[in-house]
Amino acid sequence: MSESWDDNDELCGEFCSESRDMLAEVEPVLLELEGSSGAIGEVDPGVIDSIFRAFHSMKGSAGFLGLDTIVSVTHSAESLLDLFRQEPALLRSEHVTALCRTMDFVNVLLDQVEVTFNDGGHEEEGRAIAQRLEVLIESTRPGGGKGGAVPEASPAADPPSVAASGPTDEIGVDDAVAPVFASAPVRPAEASEADRIPLATRAPDERVESDEARFEKPAPPAATVESPSVPEAASSPGPIDAASGSEEPGGPIRRASPAPGAKASKGTIRVDLERLDHLMDLVGELILAETMVTHSPDVEGLHLPRFEKAAVHLNRITRSLQDVAMSTRMIPIGATFRKMLRVVRDLARKQGKEVELELAGEETEIDKTVVEAIGDPLVHIVRNSVDHGIEMPDVRNAAGKPRMGRVRLEARHQGGEIWILIEDDGKGLDREAILAKAVSRGLIDEEAAQELRDPEIFRFVFEAGFSTASKVTDVSGRGVGMDVVRRNIENLGGKVEIASELGVGTQITIRLPLTLAIIEGMLVRVGDLVYTLPLLSIRESIPIETADVTRLNGGGEMVRVREGLIPMLRLHDYHGVEARAERLEDGIAIVVEDQECFCLFVDEVIGQRQTVIKGLPAYLGSLRGVSGCSILSDGDISLILDVSSIEGDLRASPSRGVGDE
Amino acid sequence: MDDVGLDELEGHLDDEVANEGSGRHLTFQLAGQVYGIELRRVREIVRAQRATPVPDVPDYVLGVMNLRGTVVPVVDARRRMGIQAREADERTCVIVCSYEGEGVGVVVDTVCDVIDVDEADVVEARSEVSTRNAMIRGLVRTTAGVRILLCLDRLLERQARSDESVAA
Numbered sequence: 001m002s003e004s005w006d007d008n009d010e011l012c013g014e015f016c017s018e019s020r021d022m023l024a025e026v027e028p029v030l031l032e033l034e035g036s037s038g039a040i041g042e043v044d045p046g047v048i049d050s051i052f053r054a055f056h057s058m059k060g061s062a063g064f065l066g067l068d069t070i071v072s073v074t075h076s077a078e079s080l081l082d083l084f085r086q087e088p089a090l091l092r093s094e095h096v097t098a099l100c101r102t103m104d105f106v107n108v109l110l111d112q113v114e115v116t117f118n119d120g121g122h123e124e125e126g127r128a129i130a131q132r133l134e135v136l137i138e139s140t141r142p143g144g145g146k147g148g149a150v151p152e153a154s155p156a157a158d159p160p161s162v163a164a165s166g167p168t169d170e171i172g173v174d175d176a177v178a179p180v181f182a183s184a185p186v187r188p189a190e191a192s193e194a195d196r197i198p199l200a201t202r203a204p205d206e207r208v209e210s211d212e213a214r215f216e217k218p219a220p221p222a223a224t225v226e227s228p229s230v231p232e233a234a235s236s237p238g239p240i241d242a243a244s245g246s247e248e249p250g251g252p253i254r255r256a257s258p259a260p261g262a263k264a265s266k267g268t269i270r271v272d273l274e275r276l277d278h279l280m281d282l283v284g285e286l287i288l289a290e291t292m293v294t295h296s297p298d299v300e301g302l303h304l305p306r307f308e309k310a311a312v313h314l315n316r317i318t319r320s321l322q323d324v325a326m327s328t329r330m331i332p333i334g335a336t337f338r339k340m341l342r343v344v345r346d347l348a349r350k351q352g353k354e355v356e357l358e359l360a361g362e363e364t365e366i367d368k369t370v371v372e373a374i375g376d377p378l379v380h381i382v383r384n385s386v387d388h389g390i391e392m393p394d395v396r397n398a399a400g401k402p403r404m405g406r407v408r409l410e411a412r413h414q415g416g417e418i419w420i421l422i423e424d425d426g427k428g429l430d431r432e433a434i435l436a437k438a439v440s441r442g443l444i445d446e447e448a449a450q451e452l453r454d455p456e457i458f459r460f461v462f463e464a465g466f467s468t469a470s471k472v473t474d475v476s477g478r479g480v481g482m483d484v485v486r487r488n489i490e491n492l493g494g495k496v497e498i499a500s501e502l503g504v505g506t507q508i509t510i511r512l513p514l515t516l517a518i519i520e521g522m523l524v525r526v527g528d529l530v531y532t533l534p535l536l537s538i539r540e541s542i543p544i545e546t547a548d549v550t551r552l553n554g555g556g557e558m559v560r561v562r563e564g565l566i567p568m569l570r571l572h573d574y575h576g577v578e579a580r581a582e583r584l585e586d587g588i589a590i591v592v593e594d595q596e597c598f599c600l601f602v603d604e605v606i607g608q609r610q611t612v613i614k615g616l617p618a619y620l621g622s623l624r625g626v627s628g629c630s631i632l633s634d635g636d637i638s639l640i641l642d643v644s645s646i647e648g649d650l651r652a653s654p655s656r657g658v659g660d661e
Numbered sequence: 662m663d664d665v666g667l668d669e670l671e672g673h674l675d676d677e678v679a680n681e682g683s684g685r686h687l688t689f690q691l692a693g694q695v696y697g698i699e700l701r702r703v704r705e706i707v708r709a710q711r712a713t714p715v716p717d718v719p720d721y722v723l724g725v726m727n728l729r730g731t732v733v734p735v736v737d738a739r740r741r742m743g744i745q746a747r748e749a750d751e752r753t754c755v756i757v758c759s760y761e762g763e764g765v766g767v768v769v770d771t772v773c774d775v776i777d778v779d780e781a782d783v784v785e786a787r788s789e790v791s792t793r794n795a796m797i798r799g800l801v802r803t804t805a806g807v808r809i810l811l812c813l814d815r816l817l818e819r820q821a822r823s824d825e826s827v828a829a
Contacts, residue, residue, distance in 0.1 A: 635727050
């Protein structure tokens with residue numbers, strides 16, 4: 001790369017750790033595909049899709065970092081996988097082998113990238129791998145020659161560096177690719193150790209290090225660098241290793257490099273995220289215990305001025321403690337935003353566009369896990385804005401716009417949520433093109449399409465495989481991306497909205513909860529139970545009467561809310577509990593929204609609470625319409641409702657949760 | 662009955678669990694009959710508390726309870742064993758056991774004692790009993806009477822959901 005960027009090593013480091021994580025995730029999936037059926041008859045297209053996406057995003061990031069060899073091999077791998085997205089049955093073990101080889105090669109490159117920040121010197125091996133993949137693509141393509149033409153070779157060619165990386169040696173080796181690894185400059189112990197560091201603990205740690213220099217920790221003693229023990233190389237790279245929370249992340253190569261150690265400590269330490277979670281749990285418990293003491297029936301009604309005073313003091317301390325504990329998990333979103341500068345710059349340069357990126361609200365603090373998870377979706381959206389949104393300078397000129405396109409990224413707090421806005425002043429979304437595509441893909445019939453309003457039409461953009469770009473670029477247009485974006489954001493308990501005006505620009509709003517550990521919830525009562533509804537999904541609550549409700553023939557109920565009819569579900573019937581409100585007039589309907597609006601009928605609304613989210617015990621399996629639980633101030637447990645899965649159930653069988661009145 | 666106070670037993674447990682005597686069993690009562698489960702699987706014993714019911718579970722899963730901030734599923738041993746359920750009283754206990762790395766609470770009428778069981782003394786239950794109830798792994802005679810030893814894994818085994826029970 002010709003230009004040096006201050007944050008180059010930071011970006012490279014992050015790219016390496018993310019890519020390793022992705023590879024580590026994909027490999028077992030791929031191997032399982034192979035193992036689950038010898039002949040690979042039935043393959044889940046969704047699984048293929050997830051592998052495809054991993055390669056796709058790796059390729060994208062590598063492109064921005066100028067890692068050409070990685071781009072070329074991942075591009076070929078992606079093209080190969082693309083075939084199976086259409087026709088999963090074509091996947092055979094030789095493909096799996098070739099893909100695993102590719103992943104090994106990328107891992108080797110990543111080791112180098114971590115130290116030198118480039119992947120030069122492996123062009124030839126890269127070409128060999130890409131070629132091999134291309135041969136497979138040709139022979140696999142429906143109508144093309146059979147893949148059997150490609151020779152499989154003996155496993156004897158397996159060099160030690162590959163053997164050390166674990167799962168790969170379970171697969172046959174073919175000599176078209178194997179020699180590549182023999183020349184790879186990686187010692188066995190290093191390769192295995194890098195693999196062995198678990199995903200779960202490693203990824204967060206490393207990102208803290210790269211995002212936030214202040215989380216720096218002194219480099220480990222040099223002795224550890226000198227003792228890569230060979231027995232370790234033989235140990236299996238298990239995906240989870242609870243003991244290694246103390247492992248120095250970053251892989252052995254980084255250890256050997258003097259750079260990280262040279263950075264001065266800024267009076268901060270790195271803390272295992274698990275410990276912070278534990279701290280949060282304990283603080284929650286403390287607050288509960290405090291309530292139990294200060295509101296104990298034993299002291300009720302007594303005149304205890306000194307006790308009262310002490311109680312108030314205690315309360316103040318516990319609340320501040322809670323705030324502090326919460327804030328330990330929060331980091332500013334700035335580092336993630338700044339990654340986008342590079343994304344925009346490189347993409348604009350590549351396409352001959354002029355684009356400036358404006359950042360606002362960089363100091364906005366978000367839960368660390370949210371910040372991490374929002375990175376990829378943000379890259380996708382920003383990339384889309386530049387690629388599809390911003391026009392070429394001449395086109396802009398002709399349209400009377402400034403030559404320089406503008407993309408604006410903003411983060412801000414908005415009513416207990418974090419909003420991230422991505423705006424561009426590009427050509428906007430073409431309503432008609434999206435509609436045409438939606439109709440042609442059978443997402444909607446032509447008649448219904450005429451009645452859709454803009455927000456509903458724009459929502460199609462988030463459907464899987466939906467891309468209106470006419471040609472496939474190496475950036476976007478394959479239709480991966482926006483559906484993943486939506487899913488990622490929804491997994492965080494957030495929402496994504498899109499608004500656009502043709503010729504003027506597009507605005508995407510990501511709404512996220514402040515933290516994943518805490519939920520802003522509305523407590524509602526059904527019989528003896530108290531449920532928590534995520535505040536984000538609540539529209540309003542309305543009293544209803546029997547006259548408002550229409551019964552459907554196929555089961556199910558619709559309730560009239562002002563001008564429209566929306567489906568209603570009685571929570572007590574849905575969960576089979578006894579309600580107090582026998583008549584509709586005694587209860588209340590809460591209008592919630594996920595994809596569409598629907599009503600939940602409950603006994604009463606208790607009020608808004610901020611509660612700590614706890615997972616459900618695995619023993620219970622997954623519970624219908626429940627995403628987790630929280631502990632109420634009286635020590636009782638409240639189930640947190642999952643509005644989107646309830647909506648799914650309601651669609652699948654509208655008669656569920658209908659009263660017998 | 663040879664039962665002991667809950668507090669006394671709790672202190673007792675600490676010593677016992679530490680030395681991991683695998684032959685040690687905790688005994689408890691259900692409808693007058695005394696049963697035993699392996700002590701090393703017992704994490705703690707707590708007084709009965711209200712369980713929050715959850716959907717989509719078999720009827721013997723009462724729900725979840727709050728064990729000092731941890732959410733623990735609760736199984737009613739009576740219902741699980743096919744014994745008539747009853748209201749909790751002041752002697753009702755929840756035995757928190759380890760099951761697949763998690764704590765699972767088992768509601769029993771009352772806990773009794775910790776006994777030593779020599780595996781050689783365990784006799785298989787008569788066949789009609791064991792087919793009727795696969796949770797019983799054997800019987801053992803003690804000075805205080807016959808104890809029915811239960812297999813905790815079978816007792817807590819997750820079964821097919823009693824699904825669609827609330828469908829319209």
